[in-house]
Amino acid sequence: MVTKADAIAKGIARGDRGAVAKAISVVENDQEAAKSLMRLLGAPGRAFVVGITGPPGTGKSTLVDRLIGAYREKGFKVAVVAVDPTSPITGGALLGDRVRMSEHSGDRAVFIRSMATRGWVGGLSAATSQAIRILDAAGYDLVFLETVGIGQSDIEVVGLSHAVVVVLMPGMGDEVQMSKAGLMEVGDVYVVNKSDLGGGDALIVSLLSMVRSSKTRSPAVLAVSALKGEGLDKLADALEKLRSKFEGGDREIKLRSVRGLVLDAAKGALMRRFSASSVLEADRLAAKVLEGKLTVEQAADKLVG
């Protein structure tokens, strides 16, 4: 019997856009169905996954759009997953309609999708990493994981990416702040966008000095104006250097994303196990806590088993 998941998986293997879109909707909305679907996909590790992160307003979407253009010229199939911390309260998405915002939305070899973070813990990372696996299986050469710059999704993309581009702009606060936030540990490329604004040079200088003080890493620091198209060739070169390592089978860079995919799948499995068996049981145990017969910890231990 051919199930719905079988049909979708076959469509994905053919690179069918409709099947890809449907599959991403499945992983967004139904983790039980997602589990069946994921088992039908091949091994990941073909697509090069680039995380694009940084504070809101630094022009990440424009930059990604320019990079899509550069990689389309090389004949690559390119996908964008925009991780959007939709408010579960208003239902509003911060990014708006990312698809319509792109000048490449009419190109059949470009797939752009916003993924909303949904309510409960574990939801985002499960669906995001499943979307990467779907796009990988569908034959996209490059997947950009674009964040909004608010909340934990910004850190989560780091673990799923082969390369991380941190996008900054002048006037965002001093380097101590950035350093404290762990920003200096995650980027392979630091881009100062809108670098023609006042303060661009100072930001570049302080980024370079931070980079030089690191004994273990040597990320690139680049001045760019995505809007004017300046400095993009250097950014593309920096990414190509990383991508050729990846293509060349560099073990550390290859492992990066797959390790994140495995961890997310494991977290998803834990969470599924937990929610399936335990939510009703929680009521009974909470009542015992109220009656003073169990502590919260004892109840939790019973729930986890």
Added chain:
Amino acid sequence: MVTKADAIAKGIARGDRGAVAKAISVVENDQEAAKSLMRLLGAPGRAFVVGITGPPGTGKSTLVDRLIGAYREKGFKVAVVAVDPTSPITGGALLGDRVRMSEHSGDRAVFIRSMATRGWVGGLSAATSQAIRILDAAGYDLVFLETVGIGQSDIEVVGLSHAVVVVLMPGMGDEVQMSKAGLMEVGDVYVVNKSDLGGGDALIVSLLSMVRSSKTRSPAVLAVSALKGEGLDKLADALEKLRSKFEGGDREIKLRSVRGLVLDAAKGALMRRFSASSVLEADRLAAKVLEGKLTVEQAADKLVG
């Protein structure tokens, strides 16, 4: 031997503010230490926990400040936990210094604390629910859980609260949007703040019609101006009605928050178990996935055990 956790727990039991502050820092920063500390606290369920949620910019902080005033007049000890989705990238908090923003910051019977959401999945809800237990144990009569209105923390507070106040304002979009976002299922009280702005009446009317169409629930709908102090008496009355049910031992309302505390403690236990044993192992398994010897799901299953 008296451990550090023992000393903090004793301070909490005396209602010592310094011990409370220290304990909340522990649960924010060190889940292993938090676990020991939590085991020393008594049973929860004494403090009445009120979730204050709704979109950004609706004036939740001002409203909470007014409510603090109302409950201080009754002689209550009041605490506020402001759940702030700090960006892990910029390190910046969206709420700013919530403590300094309050007119009650000098009152020794009022405890206000911003809690940042930290990086990884599970972090927020674990620390937030632990903070509630700390404040409960320290003898606060009321705990306001205030959200910023962006991201999953807004939904998470619902599960931890005995009563939920949804704060809206005119001009926020139509009721269909709100209904889709699940907003109509979570509130015990709907407050239209800044109700003197144009569109306030229309919003009240559509909220009332939504409320009436529900067969299972009958939340209150109130027009308020927190800034001008209008309508606050009605809001305080609505909350008092719910609090008196709680004080009267209404089982359903009593269970609400404790169920959330138990679920969060269980999730925390799962996540601790997972991160302690598995992150290194994930490397080894990810390598096998890359070699095609395991699927992502098989690797995840091995990791979860």
